[in-house]
Amino acid sequence: MVAKDNKTNFPYQFSQNTQSSPEKIAFTFLKDNQELIDISYAELMKKISGVSRVILESTKPGEPIVLLYSSGVNFIVAFIACLFTDRLAIPAYPPINCSAVTRLENIIKSAKPALILSEELILKNLKKIPYIKYLLFPYVKKRVLRSFHVPENIGFLFEKVSRMIATDALTDEKIYTDFNNIKGCAFIQYTSGTTASPKGVMISHENIAHNLHLIREAFNIHSESKGFIWLPPYHDMGLIGGILVPLYHRFPVILTSPLNFIKNPNIWLESISKYRATISGGPNFAYNLCNQRTREELLSTLDLSSWEIAFCGAEPIHAETMNRFVQKFKPCGFKPSALVPCYGNAESTLIVSSTHHDEDLKVVSVNREGLSNGQVILSDSPGSIQVVDCGRPLMNVKIASTETGEFLAENQVGEILISGYSVTSGYWNNPEKTASTFKKAVDGDRYYHSGDVGFLVDGKLFITGRINDLIIIGGCNYFAHEIESIVNSCSPEIRSGATVAYDASIGGANQLFLAVEVKHEKMEHYADLTRQILLAVNKNLGISAQEIFLLKPHTILKTTSGKLQRRQTAQFIVDHPEQILYRYSNQLEQHERTPGNFSKQQEVNEISHRKRTSTEIESALIDLINENFSQLLTCKPNTLLTSLGLDSIMYIKLLSSLKQKLLIDFEVTDLLVDKNQTVHTLALEIARLAQVRKRIQRLDELPKIQNLLARHAQLVDHKYDSLFMRAFDGPSDSTLILDGKTYLNFASYNYLGLSNTPGMKEFIKTQIDRYGSSVSASRLVAGNRILTEQLEHELAAFVGYPDAIVYTAGYQTVISTITHLFGQGDAIIYDELAHNSSLLGSYYSGAELHTFKHNNPDSLEEKLKILADKFEKVLIITEGVFSMDGDIAPLDKIIALKKKYGCFLMVDEAHSLGVIGETGRGIIEYYKQSPQDVDIVLGTLSKAFASCGGFVCASKQLIQYMKFSAPGFVFSAGISPANSAAALYALSCIKENPQFMQQMQQNADYFLGQLTALGLNTGSSRHTPIVPIIIKDSNKTIEASYRLFCQGIYAPPIIAPGVTEDQARIRFFITALHQREQFDFCVNKLTEIMTLLK
Incomplete structure (x- = not known):
């Protein structure tokens, strides 16, 4: 001591x-x-x-x-x-x-x-x-x-x-x-x-x-x-x-x-050899890099005989890595006894245990099932786990039960507790974490409770993992119960609560395995059910299962209290294959390029530029898919790729395998945009890219432009083009003028009907007389106006914030705000139905992106449990009123989760300010919450505010920072005086004339009630001016919209790929200007096309 x-x-x-x-x-x-x-x-x-x-x-x-x-x-x-x-x-x-x-x-x-x-x-x-x-x-x-x-x-x-x-x-x-x-x-x-x-x-x-x-x-x-x-x-x-x-x-x-x-990882071994070092080391990954990257010609030049202590720690130590290192570098003079696995942590200053400097590497094979039960049973049987010896503890180390805290004997698995003079006093400025981590154990002494799990054998320490049972795929963490919940909801054929998810290392990488009990032994349904499971997991988590086992009832092992025993079940399946009804295994491999074969590769590149027909490509794709997915379905030209449940990595592997198979050249990333296509259409696209990529000389020859023009030509053939991009005459009121004909207008955001009032137009004219048509500069320099600052101050006060910033466009507002405040090292979790501007802003920010199920606080909390402690900043994004469905976010519950997990919250109030809340102050007022609990409120001025532009309300410091630094603000001209004036006038009307909002709400409730009475699917729209008719068929949707248009009703369709096929709809925007007789006329015309609407 x-x-x-x-x-x-x-x-x-x-x-x-x-x-x-x-x-x-x-x-x-x-x-x-x-x-x-x-x-x-x-x-x-x-x-x-x-x-x-x-x-x-x-x-x-x-x-x-x-x-x-x-x-x-x-x-x-x-x-x-x-x-x-x-x-x-x-x-x-x-x-x-x-x-x-x-x-x-x-x-x-x-x-x-x-x-x-x-x-x-x-x-x-x-x-x-x-x-x-x-x-x-x-x-x-x-x-x-x-x-x-x-x-x-x-x-x-x-x-x-x-x-x-x-x-x-x-x-x-x-x-x-x-x-x-x-x-x-x-x-x-x-x-x-x-x-x-x-x-x-x-x-x-x-x-x-x-x-x-x-x-x-x-x-x-x-x-x-x-x-x-x-x-x-x-x-x-x-x-x-x-x-x-x-x-x-x-x-x-x-x-x-x-x-x-x-x-250059080789610098490590070269320097040890050159300078005759005796002590050196690093984490497991460093040894693995040497295993992979040290070529044979370098081995002959190395002399590692001086290396006495090759310490390894700081992350899990893999037996395979250690054994490969010893075998590879033993001919260079490396002594097996030099390898010194260690265990330690910062809370214990550094080292806690270490193997002896003159003993060879020791690895024990432990029965997996016993380990899952907390018992160490040495076994060389197949399926056993290899655990590396980390040596004798150099301090007082105890193994304690994670449930009772009782100290455990050798050969029992529990949490590692550490005490001694190297154990630190706790965490700086964090008494709560200190108290929960450095605390007394059953013997009354103070220990550091490490959260690591391991066991002692013959006085030596072995580490098996962490307490939290996480599944790590592709470097990302997934909770087993989250995956199981997704699988359980796939089909009524799956027995409730009888799915286990676990991971295992395949080829050095963790892969997902699923064991699922089914209710009935119906062989003809197994491939279908497996495909449903793959698709559900891929859709929700973006990953794919390596293997799926469909099991007989009562195969999944549980504790007496009903808890799933995941690892025990995995071993039980291996030991009892008779319980397996059906097994799916993903065999898709990506062939690795041989290092150094540059001349051959150049040959391949030259060959790759010869043309391949789409028929050849299609045939090769079908062969590759059938070789790897024949268990699920027989691939045909019209097979949808989404039916394979491919995640992004598997999709890239498929396309890369195709490139190697046919010796063709194209950019794989160009085909990642749309996996919702058939093998035939994919082959056509690949053929086009592979043939013309190097010959495109005009932008209008780009495939994506040609594809769009082809789709537009189809609209023209059916006269559906009349529904899009028409130049109407007159203001956007409850009616529109087109070619001299009056149409009922259900496509306007002019919710309160303020854009064409005499007072509005007079106020705008007055301000134009004073300020002119444009500010003609960035607001940071000469483009700022008293009128604009007045709008910002009144907006901020109306919403309940210290300050606001106004942009020239709403889309620009959202993207600029997200990208300027969040980036790499952060996580953004957004509602799956969030507006495209939120999605694109999140993507451009460089943050790690996650979605939660629409308006589902439980789904949000599941994500927060995983992410909240892993990132510098976590941002939650939702909307006040969702523009596609007309429903309202559960803001009160989201705020509670925001506080619980210490995240930031941004709410897009584009369709809710001036629309909901007792006085039109949006979703915060609607739920009687405090603005202090929402970090950022933003929105557009083109809806209830009858103008054009965007705004952000937040703290005075944040707004000041954005005004002097946000590129979307600084490098853009300021909002025009006319638009500032329009929004300012609308804001005063909202505050002084609540009857506008009341009339709009009454109109929306009336129209929604009429549609509901017809038995139409209006989704979750409630108490908002957005009322959809969900038809779930793009062809029927566009035809129904066209027929309404022919009857003088303009309500544009929303179809794939703008939404998924099962969400195709006609969307009606209701304003305070609409009259009952207009609604009745519309409902009457809808009854005439009911066959298209249901």
Whole structure:
């Protein structure tokens, strides 16, 4: 045990090393050009002293300091200087991209640092910019990004931290340290997960000293030890294991940037061989990269005989990876005993357990079923799980029941609990998380409850996973019960609550497996049912199942309380194949290109440009599909690709296999737009792309343009083109004039009928006389007007927000807002029926996208359970009134979930402001909620406000930020005076004349009641002016709309591909101007075409 005094802490020991061996090389830094930079202990101490002096002048003892450095000498100097001056160092990734900045912003919000230390390269350009908002100008932004590596969302640094100092050139001869006063917390290690609430682990000087001694014992560090480290210094393995260990125990180490390893993984092994390193290591993925990328010609040049400790940790260790590494590099002198699997975490400073430095890799095969039952049964039987030995615990480690908390004996599986001097005190500024994670166990002692699951065998620790039972497919997490719920709802033939979802590794990648009990043993239905399951999972989650087992009733295993036993069931199926009624297996493989065969590939590329007929392509597609999906259906030219349940990856594999099979060349991504096509139409499209791609010289020859023109020609043939893009005469009231004929108008958003009133027109004319027809500039410069600002102030006050911003168009408003406030590192969850502008804005933002079922809070919560703690920011998007269905979002329940999971909420009120709520103030008023609970309200001015444009209501700070930085606002001319005036007048009418909204609502209720009485499907429309007739057939829908048009009623059709076929409809917009006799006339004409409507 390390003595609890200051003479064992890092600053004291480092100082002693400097005094005894000032000229000894402390470390060597290997630059990306292979240049070596040696730094002696004396040189390092001078640099540390220079930074220490600045820290002492700028901060108080115990204050946090964020370190923003590239990987190298400057970071090490600043970190040790913080330790020497009793300040809390906070290592952070340098702000070289927007994702890193978002994470940094969360760290700064949590830590509230007194100072930022960094480098000239990072701070140089920032100090020239008084307000980061000016980064929006392209020439500045490009210069900053290219020359100084500073992303555009770095601006918060100016708001959150007042002092930033570059330390590159600081030195001093004097040592500014009082070793007697160095105590308590040394630094804050923010864990690597990208969460909305980052956890800052408080690591003390005592923790560090204790763990450094544990590592010396575990790794057998001696006078001839020499390290090579490429790990990031911002996290515990690279910082403590790679930097502090050699500096504390005074042995040489060569450091290099992790970017050098990522660019060229071979640099790791080449450097160990060249510089004769004895200690080096990394996570499992690094060893796997070496397995994959080290070619035979390099093996003959490597000498790894000096490598004594090849530590591996920080992520799950795979037995297959370790065994392959040993076998591959053993001929290079690598000793099997050098491989040292470890287990650790930041909450325990770094290392918790490690195998002995002179024993070979140990892997145990454990019975899967026993493991699922919490028992370790060693077994070499097929289906057993291989688990890597992580060595004997170096601290007090207990295995505890996840249900009762009782300590378990060896060969039993439970949560790993850790106690000892290396276990930290908790999380910075997070007492709730600290209390729930660092707590007393049944013996009364305080333990870190790790959330990791494992077991002990012969005193050695084995890790099996995490407590949460997640299924990970393609790097994404899915809850098993979510997948099971989707499958259970597929068909009445599936037994309720008798589906299990689980994953298994196939070819090194996790794949989804489904076991499903069916009610009746009807062989002829199995392929159909399997296809339904594939389609449902693919539609809802975008993934595909590798295997599906249809089982006899009562095969699925459950506990006595009815809980599904997933892993036990998986093993039971293997052991009892007689319970399987039908088995589906996806065999689609993508052939990998042989590395290095460039001349052959060039030959292929030349051949690929010869023409292939659509018939040849169609035949090849059918062969490929039948080879891989013959269990589900026999593919024919008219088979829909969606009937195969292909996810995007499988779709790409199919098309890639086709390219290789026929030696043709086309862009796969051009065919990802529409999977809702037949094999025949896909073959035609591929043939067209493969033949003309390299010969297109005019944009109007593009296939997508030709396809649209062909579809329009079909409309012309049936005279349906009269329903679209007609130039009407007169205003958009309850009637329209076309070619001198009057039509009833059910296609107008003029809900309150204000756009053509005498008062409206007079007010607009007055404002045009004052302001002219256009503002003729961006509002940031000369395009701002008093009239526009008045509109913004009154809009904000009407909706209940401090401020508002007005754009020239509603579509532009939504896209600009989403893309400017959210991006990589964030998640956006939107209602599946959200407007196209929300979908496109979310897509363009670069955030990870997810949908929830329409107006379904349960579906939203299922997504939030998975996503809320995994992203920097999570945005929920919904609408007040949905423009396609005329239904209202359950905002009260969405707000409750927003608060519960700490997310942001954006509501599109385009069709709800001026339409619902007691005084027309939209959905927030409708549900009697507080505007403070909705972060962003936005909408358009073209509906109830009888104008054109868009607006955002939010906090004053957010609106100010957008006015000075949102590209869609800054680089666009301001809204015209006429449109500002129209919206301002409409707003005053809404406030002063509630009868407009009341009349509209009465009209909508009347018309909806008439349609309901006819037995027509009006969907979920209630209390809104949007009333659809859902026909579920595009051909019938367009014909019905055309017949109404011929009778003088204009109600345009909504058909595929604008909506799915089963949602084809005629949509009626109701206004305050409509009269009862107009509704009655329309209903009368609808009765004449009832055969088309039902």
